[in-house]
Amino acid sequence: MEKFDHAAVSPPAHGMAxxxxxxxxxxxxAENTGxxxxxxxxxxxxxxxxPLHVHEREDELFRVLSGRxxxxxxxxxxxxxxxxxxALPRGVPHRFRNVGQTEGRLMVIVTPGGFESxxxxxxxCKPETPEQIASIARGFGLTFPPEDDRKVA
Incomplete structure (x- = not known):
């Protein structure tokens, strides 16, 4: 990975959908920011x-661009x-939901980078079962607490 020693830019209407x-x-x-x-x-x-989940590797910062x-x-x-x-800390169970009546948009920053991939x-991969999703997620340090632990959120 290259050193982060120059601006990483995302102009309007750019980005990979x-x-x-x-x-x-x-x-x-992440590769653009070292x-x-x-x-x-x-x-x-x-x-x-x-659903309720835990990131073991990164903190997350959310900014609501539209919606509730x-x-x-x-x-x-x-x-x-x-x-x-x-801002949500790594290692702590959390979740979010669009509680509004229209589509909402969030800007999400993860630090360190990598989870965006x-x-x-x-x-x-197009996973079809919760087990397949969990398998991919584990490769990114993402876990889903057991059902019994979900009552907190």
Whole structure:
């Protein structure tokens, strides 16, 4: 990986669109930042969002670009609308959901980078079962707590 010693730029209307758990637009890849960070947009339909999960490798920063989102983390819940931001720590179970009535968009920054590559792999592999999804996720340090542990969120 190259050293992060120059600007990593994602002009408007650029980025790689990926269809995996909804539409994601990859804006800045870890290889463009020496691994420091990755950035992508998530387009999320009303009522949609990932199940409770844990990132073992990266912290996440979300900025709501449009819509209304609920975020659950470590027993806390917060709703944010356009312009709101939240940082979620690695190693802590969390999830988010579009709690609005229209499609919402999130800008997501992961640090260190690398997790943004999860979505193209999912699109390529097309997993059909929770076990297949979990297998891909484990390769990215992503786990899903057992059902008994999900009551916190």
């Amino acid at each position: 990926v269809m995996a758990f909804g539409k994601h637009v990859l804006r800045i890849m 691994g420091s960070l990755g950035m992508f947009e998530a387009c999320v339909l009303p009522g949609e969002g990932p 989102f609920g975020f659950w983390c470590a027993g806390d819940y917060v709703e944010l609308t356009e312009g709101g931001s939240i 999860f979505f193209p792999i999912v699109e390529l």
